[in-house]
Amino acid sequence: MLLVFTKKRTTTCFLYLGEHSLPFEKRTYKFTSLGDLTKHFKRKHLAYIKEGDRL
Numbered sequence: 001m002l003l004v005f006t007k008k009r010t011t012t013c014f015l016y017l018g019e020h021s022l023p024f025e026k027r028t029y030k031f032t033s034l035g036d037l038t039k040h041f042k043r044k045h046l047a048y049i050k051e052g053d054r055l
């Protein structure tokens with residue numbers, strides 16, 4: 001079980017992994033490619049960060 005997290009190049013969203021209020025299957029959701037993960041990240045997280053907090 002723990003080996004899942006030591007795989008090189010995982011395509012799970014690490015921000016979701018740390019989000020313990022989310023359902024397990026969502027937290028461990030695997031994107032089909034790194035491009036997909038990047039898109040998700042920009043849409044879900046970067047947009048959100050921009051709204052609430054300036055970097």
Ligand SMILES: [Zn+2]
Pocket residue numbers: 013014015016040041044045
């Ligand atoms: Zn995410």
